Amino acid sequence: xxxxxxxxxxxxxxxxxxxxxxxxxxxxxxxxxxxxxxxxxxxxxxxxxxxxxxxxxxxxxxxxxxxxxxxxxxxxxxxxxxxxxxxxxxxxxxxxxxxxxxxxxxxxxxxxxxxxxxxxxxxxxxxxxxxxxxxxxxxxxxxxxxxxxxxxxxxxxxxxxxxxxxxxxxxxxxxxxxxxxxxxxxxxxxxxxxxxxxxxxxxxxxxxxxxxxxxxxxxxxxxxxxxxxxxxxxxxxxxxxxxxxxxxxxxxxxxxxxxxxxxxxxxxxxxxxxxxxxxxxxxxxxxxxxxxxxxxxxxxxxxxxxxxxxxxxxxxxxxxxxxxxxxxxxxxxxxxxxxxxxxxxxxxxxxxxxxxxxxxxxxxxxxxxxxxxxxxxxxxxxxxxxxxxxxxxxxxxxxxxx
Numbered sequence: 001x002x003x004x005x006x007x008x009x010x011x012x013x014x015x016x017x018x019x020x021x022x023x024x025x026x027x028x029x030x031x032x033x034x035x036x037x038x039x040x041x042x043x044x045x046x047x048x049x050x051x052x053x054x055x056x057x058x059x060x061x062x063x064x065x066x067x068x069x070x071x072x073x074x075x076x077x078x079x080x081x082x083x084x085x086x087x088x089x090x091x092x093x094x095x096x097x098x099x100x101x102x103x104x105x106x107x108x109x110x111x112x113x114x115x116x117x118x119x120x121x122x123x124x125x126x127x128x129x130x131x132x133x134x135x136x137x138x139x140x141x142x143x144x145x146x147x148x149x150x151x152x153x154x155x156x157x158x159x160x161x162x163x164x165x166x167x168x169x170x171x172x173x174x175x176x177x178x179x180x181x182x183x184x185x186x187x188x189x190x191x192x193x194x195x196x197x198x199x200x201x202x203x204x205x206x207x208x209x210x211x212x213x214x215x216x217x218x219x220x221x222x223x224x225x226x227x228x229x230x231x232x233x234x235x236x237x238x239x240x241x242x243x244x245x246x247x248x249x250x251x252x253x254x255x256x257x258x259x260x261x262x263x264x265x266x267x268x269x270x271x272x273x274x275x276x277x278x279x280x281x282x283x284x285x286x287x288x289x290x291x292x293x294x295x296x297x298x299x300x301x302x303x304x305x306x307x308x309x310x311x312x313x314x315x316x317x318x319x320x321x322x323x324x325x326x327x328x329x330x331x332x333x334x335x336x337x338x339x340x341x342x343x344x345x346x347x348x349x350x351x352x353x354x355x356x357x358x359x360x361x362x363x364x365x366x367x368x369x370x371x372x373x374x375x376x377x378x379x380x381x382x383x384x385x386x387x388x389x390x391x392x393x394x395x396x397x398x399x400x401x402x
């Protein structure tokens with residue numbers, strides 16, 4: 001009979017046959033207060049909560065309060081092939097096409113300042129950690145041009161200002177200029193600065209020691225923004241701590257609903273309304289770097305107001321009175337949410353490092369914390385050396401590779 005409680009047992013006899021009839025109380029499922037998934041019992045629900053670590057940093061539907069792991073899964077919920085009808089209707093009536101927020105009235109719609117729209121105050125605050133965005137274009141080297149070499153570099157500041165933009169002489173024979181994508185030609189690369197020279201300038205910018213560095217950021221190691229930025233660092237032969245990178249191809253909220261990354265041009269069109277890297281046009285690293293920076297700055301400006309509003313709604317009437325014949329009991333899930341909110345406001349028990357936590361980082365004791373997964377990887381690969389300290393002032397990981 002398992003967890004079910006016997007409430008009635010009666011023995012009846014009919015035509016000499018004896019039968020046992022048992023009426024049982026139905027086991028009530030336990031829904032998660034955030035993602036609304038159902039679980040067989042409280043143990044399974046708690047295991048789910050520990051795994052996904054719901055928090056205010058998730059993407060949240062403002063019509064039903066459901067949490068999603070990315071903007072794309074939220075989009076599927078609102079306008080996908082099988083949307084939730086009531087939420088889809090609310091979004092169609094009054095929703096933002098970029099951040100997917102849904103508004104309660106005309107006043108809220110008129111006052112909405114979408115994080116993905118450029119504003120006059122989009123620049124970093126003086127207390128934010130300094131950052132730059134990097135993008136490179138690659139040509140092919142090797143017998144069949146299958147290996148990558150750096151041919152063009154652009155670094156932009158937090159407001160999109162160009163700090164470095166140059167062609168690069170890779171120092172080895174180019175077998176595939178990939179001209180349609182890069183715009184590179186033998187003439188452009190022949191007279192360009194060497195890879196070693198360009199690498200040294202990029203390193204100085206990252207370290208806050210370049211002539212382009214803002215006065216207030218001199219000597220402060222910068223966050224590095226980019227899209228699949230590990231490839232750019234590889235062709236430049238530069239090492240830079242994972243905890244000091246912000247990659248728009250890996251940020252959980254910018255992933256597909258399949259958990260795979262979008263191309264930069266897809267993110268640019270979906271969130272910023274910009275069309276880049278169009279067919280037949282060479283890629284411009286300055287445009288790509290600026291798009292990466294805008295996506296980073298937008299994520300950094302998130303205030304999680306929707307999640308906090310739904311936390312208040314969910315916790316307002318806790319505990320909920322549940323009838324005996326109900327198929328589910330929400331109280332266990334609401335209690336888990338209440339504990340999390342009471343503990344830290346549901347702001348830090350998160351499955352990923354939200355870039356909003358970079359705001360005001362300079363006014364705190366240390367630099368922005370690295371994402372939890374990166375922190376684990378760093379510990380596994382770290383050698384017992386003082387250089388492995390996770391602070392910009394002590395890390396030596398900005399030096400050119402061997």
